[in-house]
Amino acid sequence: MKKLINNPTAVVEEMLEGYVAAYSRYVRQLPQNPRSIVSVNTVRPGKVGVICGGGSGHEPSFLGLIGKGMMDGVPVGNIFASPPPDPILEVTKAVDAGAGVLYLYGNYAGDCMNFDMAAELAGMEGIRVETVRITDDVASAPKSEEERRRGIAGDFLVFKVAGAAADLNYNLDEVVRAASKANQMTKTMGVALSPCHIPQTGRPSFELGADEMEIGLGIHGEPGVQRGKIKPADEVADDLLDRIFADMPLSKGDRVVVLVNGLGSTTYMELFIMFRRTAQVLADKGIEIHRSYVGEYVTSLEMGGCSISLMKVDDELARLIDHPADCPMFVQMS
Amino acid sequence: MKKLINNPTAVVEEMLEGYVAAYSRYVRQLPQNPRSIVSVNTVRPGKVGVICGGGSGHEPSFLGLIGKGMMDGVPVGNIFASPPPDPILEVTKAVDAGAGVLYLYGNYAGDCMNFDMAAELAGMEGIRVETVRITDDVASAPKSEEERRRGIAGDFLVFKVAGAAADLNYNLDEVVRAASKANQMTKTMGVALSPCHIPQTGRPSFELGADEMEIGLGIHGEPGVQRGKIKPADEVADDLLDRIFADMPLSKGDRVVVLVNGLGSTTYMELFIMFRRTAQVLADKGIEIHRSYVGEYVTSLEMGGCSISLMKVDDELARLIDHPADCPMFVQMS
Numbered sequence: 001m002k003k004l005i006n007n008p009t010a011v012v013e014e015m016l017e018g019y020v021a022a023y024s025r026y027v028r029q030l031p032q033n034p035r036s037i038v039s040v041n042t043v044r045p046g047k048v049g050v051i052c053g054g055g056s057g058h059e060p061s062f063l064g065l066i067g068k069g070m071m072d073g074v075p076v077g078n079i080f081a082s083p084p085p086d087p088i089l090e091v092t093k094a095v096d097a098g099a100g101v102l103y104l105y106g107n108y109a110g111d112c113m114n115f116d117m118a119a120e121l122a123g124m125e126g127i128r129v130e131t132v133r134i135t136d137d138v139a140s141a142p143k144s145e146e147e148r149r150r151g152i153a154g155d156f157l158v159f160k161v162a163g164a165a166a167d168l169n170y171n172l173d174e175v176v177r178a179a180s181k182a183n184q185m186t187k188t189m190g191v192a193l194s195p196c197h198i199p200q201t202g203r204p205s206f207e208l209g210a211d212e213m214e215i216g217l218g219i220h221g222e223p224g225v226q227r228g229k230i231k232p233a234d235e236v237a238d239d240l241l242d243r244i245f246a247d248m249p250l251s252k253g254d255r256v257v258v259l260v261n262g263l264g265s266t267t268y269m270e271l272f273i274m275f276r277r278t279a280q281v282l283a284d285k286g287i288e289i290h291r292s293y294v295g296e297y298v299t300s301l302e303m304g305g306c307s308i309s310l311m312k313v314d315d316e317l318a319r320l321i322d323h324p325a326d327c328p329m330f331v332q333m334s
Numbered sequence: 335m336k337k338l339i340n341n342p343t344a345v346v347e348e349m350l351e352g353y354v355a356a357y358s359r360y361v362r363q364l365p366q367n368p369r370s371i372v373s374v375n376t377v378r379p380g381k382v383g384v385i386c387g388g389g390s391g392h393e394p395s396f397l398g399l400i401g402k403g404m405m406d407g408v409p410v411g412n413i414f415a416s417p418p419p420d421p422i423l424e425v426t427k428a429v430d431a432g433a434g435v436l437y438l439y440g441n442y443a444g445d446c447m448n449f450d451m452a453a454e455l456a457g458m459e460g461i462r463v464e465t466v467r468i469t470d471d472v473a474s475a476p477k478s479e480e481e482r483r484r485g486i487a488g489d490f491l492v493f494k495v496a497g498a499a500a501d502l503n504y505n506l507d508e509v510v511r512a513a514s515k516a517n518q519m520t521k522t523m524g525v526a527l528s529p530c531h532i533p534q535t536g537r538p539s540f541e542l543g544a545d546e547m548e549i550g551l552g553i554h555g556e557p558g559v560q561r562g563k564i565k566p567a568d569e570v571a572d573d574l575l576d577r578i579f580a581d582m583p584l585s586k587g588d589r590v591v592v593l594v595n596g597l598g599s600t601t602y603m604e605l606f607i608m609f610r611r612t613a614q615v616l617a618d619k620g621i622e623i624h625r626s627y628v629g630e631y632v633t634s635l636e637m638g639g640c641s642i643s644l645m646k647v648d649d650e651l652a653r654l655i656d657h658p659a660d661c662p663m664f665v666q667m668s
Contacts, residue, residue, distance in 0.1 A: 004604040018610030022626040059602035265599035268393035270338040276352030292356040331665035
């Protein structure tokens with residue numbers, strides 16, 4: 001494991017220093033806690049505050065998505081570990097503008113515990129907090145136990161919808177409704193090719209043979225649903241899409257937003273080759289692509305592989321996806 | 335080498351199909367040649383056409399940078415190989431709107447030959463073409479032979495300036511002047527940690543020991559200036575910056591644009607740690623950062639490592655850097 005780092009135990013602090021120095025037009029660290037990052041220009045009276053968070057190592061998520069039309073703040077955890085309640089509460093207080101605050105995060109036990117604790121503490125201080133847990137990873141539990149599923153790249157699409165809704169002055173109940181709909185309509189299937197290495201341990205996040213891939217392997221190395229020899233990209237895309245269609249039936253005339261997300265070391269060339277097949281399959285089924293995102297949105301350090309997410313959109317979700325956004329690591333004109 | 339591809343000899347074609355399918359709001363392939371990619375909305379009467387190009391494998395450069403305030407078209411080469419004259423000429427004719435066309439590319443023999451040939455053919459058809467070759471790589475030749483230097487990540491900053499100048503209706507001579515100034519004021523030093531693998535051959539682009547790094551190694555595996563054991567990030571950043579300062583002296587009060595560019599598999603965490611040290615060193619010298627870019631702009635497939643580019647800016651370059659841009663793989667509000 002070769003990495004451009006200094007002290008393996010200080011990588012998150014040093015990343016945050018660099019991030020805030022690079023993008024001080026957008027973000028600042030709260031004086032009481034460098035792990036509490038908030039927007040410098042999105043909090044305004046009457047706007048619902050929207051927070052997302054989780055462990056570090058998933059950049060551009062979560063801290064790169066703070067800005068107009070997206071997140072108001074992010075409490076930052078250690079690598080692949082939830083932030084504790086303190087920074088969550090601090091960010092909550094900093095972004096509350098009287099209209100309440102929404103917590104958005106992938107559905108992992110540590111995040112659930114810490115964000116719930118912060119929500120309770122915020123409530124005691126008179127701040128109304130609601131939560132939408134993201135559960136887009138089809139591989140992580142059967143349909144009958146959907147509420148147990150993890151959140152992976154689909155996080156980004158739910159953040160996009162919720163951030164736009166808040167920017168359009170939806171009230172808290174309405175932002176929760178839009179974010180929940182976005183989560184219900186978003187399904188993701190991933191494929192892993194190679195592990196990442198945690199700076200502190202230097203160990204790979206999982207082991208995979210030199211000619212193997214694993215379908216559904218999680219972004220922290222959680223076991224997937226099928227391991228086998230690597231196949232041509234079109235076959236991999238077909239497999240991922242078949243599993244999504246089995247979970248969320250789509251019909252001719254439906255509209256979807258497509259996200260092909262790279263996990264870290266997979267090239268843009270491969271992501272576009274995966275997108276190409278996705279677009280072919282959707283065209284064959286008469287499903288319209290409303291908008292496409294191809295790139296790195298939710299990474300797992302330098303893990304190899306990618307995921308395909310489909311969000312089935314109605315007019316409201318389409319409008320919220322199209323709303324402009326201006327963040328350090330994600331900008332969209334309209 | 336594990337990659338999500340189908341046919342190794344068709345990776346560029348399949349990438350382009352996926353790319354154009356994902357971003358048809360921005361780009362299209364010319365009917366006569368799928369390797370000729372042009373903007374759908376930036377060409378307008380009287381605007382100078384701006385083209386950049388080179389080999390594939392450097393995404394988001396070059397094809398991801400077609401759009402408002404940036405490039406009008408890109409002729410696409412094979413992996414790490416210049417496009418031939420045909421697509422260059424086709425793109426030239428498609429983006430010429432009567433005000434002439436500027437060619438921008440990194441200074442490599444193959445690109446020089448092919449773009450020069452296309453320029454000559456375009457001239458015979460009555461289109462005025464000018465060329466600015468980008469030479470930001472400090473490691474690639476001594477100061478006394480600056481015109482021999484290669485173009486690497488600094489390409490992006492020169493593209494940004496030229497694209498903005500054309501969008502602001504500078505005439506061709508003025509766009510050439512601005513782009514040349516941007517090139518003269520931009521210096522880059524890179525560090526390589528691990529090679530990439532060309533899909534057709536499966537072979538690594540260079541060999542480097544498990545604990546080694548190489549300063550100045552080029553984005554196609556060209557030899558660098560110093561190989562040694564990997565060092566802490568701050569020492570690596572200091573080394574890169576010292577070599578830039580030796581080449582382009584900067585004084586207290588000077589303003590720079592900073593680009594920390596990832597080569598493919600290096601994490602955003604590492605890039606921000608490298609940026610952190612860069613910002614510290616610049617602050618110590620009293621040099622002001624006008625704007626920062628941290629991310630992947632000019633990659634080399636899944637190569638490991640990064641580069642630091644500094645562009646010394648006057649008021650004109652600062653204004654051109656700040657001009658909005660809207661491309662598939664690069665968007666900037668202002």
